[in-house]
Amino acid sequence: MAMKYQKGTVYPSGKRVKTWYGKYLVYRRDQQGKEVCKHRCVKICPKANTPKWKAEQMLQEIILKETKGVGPTPTLPPDDSVTFRWFVKERYIPMRRGSWSPTYKKTNTYNLEHYLIEHFGNLPLRQLTTFEIQIWLNKLVEEKNYSESVVRSCFSNIRAITHLARKQKFLVDDPGEDVTMPITKLAEKPVISREQTLALLGAITDLHDLCLMHIGIFSGPRASEAMGFQWKSWTGESLVPHGTAVEGTLYKGRVKSKASRAPIAVPEPVRPVIEAWQRFCPDPSPEALMFPTFGRGERKGEAVPRHAKNFLRWRIRPISRKLGIPDGLVTFQVMRRSLGTHMQDHGTLKDTQGALRHASITTTGNIYVQVIEASVMRAVNSHANAVLDGWTPAIDGLGLKGRNIKRLPAETQASAGIR
Numbered sequence: 001m002a003m004k005y006q007k008g009t010v011y012p013s014g015k016r017v018k019t020w021y022g023k024y025l026v027y028r029r030d031q032q033g034k035e036v037c038k039h040r041c042v043k044i045c046p047k048a049n050t051p052k053w054k055a056e057q058m059l060q061e062i063i064l065k066e067t068k069g070v071g072p073t074p075t076l077p078p079d080d081s082v083t084f085r086w087f088v089k090e091r092y093i094p095m096r097r098g099s100w101s102p103t104y105k106k107t108n109t110y111n112l113e114h115y116l117i118e119h120f121g122n123l124p125l126r127q128l129t130t131f132e133i134q135i136w137l138n139k140l141v142e143e144k145n146y147s148e149s150v151v152r153s154c155f156s157n158i159r160a161i162t163h164l165a166r167k168q169k170f171l172v173d174d175p176g177e178d179v180t181m182p183i184t185k186l187a188e189k190p191v192i193s194r195e196q197t198l199a200l201l202g203a204i205t206d207l208h209d210l211c212l213m214h215i216g217i218f219s220g221p222r223a224s225e226a227m228g229f230q231w232k233s234w235t236g237e238s239l240v241p242h243g244t245a246v247e248g249t250l251y252k253g254r255v256k257s258k259a260s261r262a263p264i265a266v267p268e269p270v271r272p273v274i275e276a277w278q279r280f281c282p283d284p285s286p287e288a289l290m291f292p293t294f295g296r297g298e299r300k301g302e303a304v305p306r307h308a309k310n311f312l313r314w315r316i317r318p319i320s321r322k323l324g325i326p327d328g329l330v331t332f333q334v335m336r337r338s339l340g341t342h343m344q345d346h347g348t349l350k351d352t353q354g355a356l357r358h359a360s361i362t363t364t365g366n367i368y369v370q371v372i373e374a375s376v377m378r379a380v381n382s383h384a385n386a387v388l389d390g391w392t393p394a395i396d397g398l399g400l401k402g403r404n405i406k407r408l409p410a411e412t413q414a415s416a417g418i419r
Helices: 052-067 084-099 102-120 130-142 148-167 194-203 207-218 223-227 268-280 308-322 332-345 349-356 374-387 410-416
Strands: 009-013 019-029 035-046 243-246 249-252 292-294 303-305
Touching: 009 052, 019 052, 035 052, 052 084, 084 102, 084 148, 102 130, 102 148, 130 148, 194 207, 194 308, 194 374, 207 223, 207 268, 207 308, 207 332, 207 374, 223 243, 223 308, 223 332, 249 303, 268 374, 332 349, 332 374, 349 374
Parallel strands: none
Antiparallel strands: 009 019, 019 035, 243 249, 292 303
């Protein structure tokens, strides 16, 4: 049974408070399989401050939502009832969000709402043209001066939306096919210097914080990987990601890409810091988090992953500000970028790629083995020794500062070999 498209009828009703109502037809099949037509009346919204055209638009969304599961996907409707907003919310997002990671889902949903739907939301989908899309993208750069990441996200999303609309036969042609990415301003990509690194590490007096910063600076994991490390990840010379942690939630077995499953090389000067924290950590069992915090609300009393931004904001940046280090340099992304930049003087480009676990940009189908190549280990060791030459952290004198960490019961500590 084909889907029926209609505009319906909007009318005001009510004695004391006027309200917009809408009526339309619903097509169903009876028990004998015969198509029957029924009238439906729905309450839309109060009439005050709502013009009729707005009520008609709200009724269209109700009609489309009511009839979206009836019959096959429609061909191009005879009217402009399918708006850009409806297609994105009712077709594009439901079909694509299953492949989005938690972090990307939050960011991409915001970008769709704030940039695309805000601009094209009320426009009938079939009235969207290549010219209008290109002019809008150009204005994001020329008038609003948005960064490359924002403009590229809008560019990719609008092309994906129009491509899906074409495949779903909501559009005859794809207006996003010939759209081009405008030239944006160059984004600054700062790195932290050796002097700033030593000053920051030397000012940290908490063993937990020092260990996490050593791993971030000299091994270059992503923030979600660092917060998701479990003690079973530590092999003695490398860290193997078994999941990622986003906004306080651990997603076991989920990583960014296939290449991200490769072990992360840990330089020799960093290993004593990790081992010292393992001896001091309240729970060094294999399934326990390496850098936990305690949950609140429903998770009160549980060991949960940290928020990377909160860790940097409350634990590290108060120290870096006293040293005059800009907040923009104290991020896991800058640590990762700094490692890649500085390793150019200590190894080949291939070594840097292996340390950061990036997919090859020149060879497709690059297979990442589950062992760390000797050249990669030499490169990260050379880099760490060059930065830490003549300086060692006072591990024995460090404890926990500024946090109330609950320790394991005495019998559990004894079985784990913790003094």
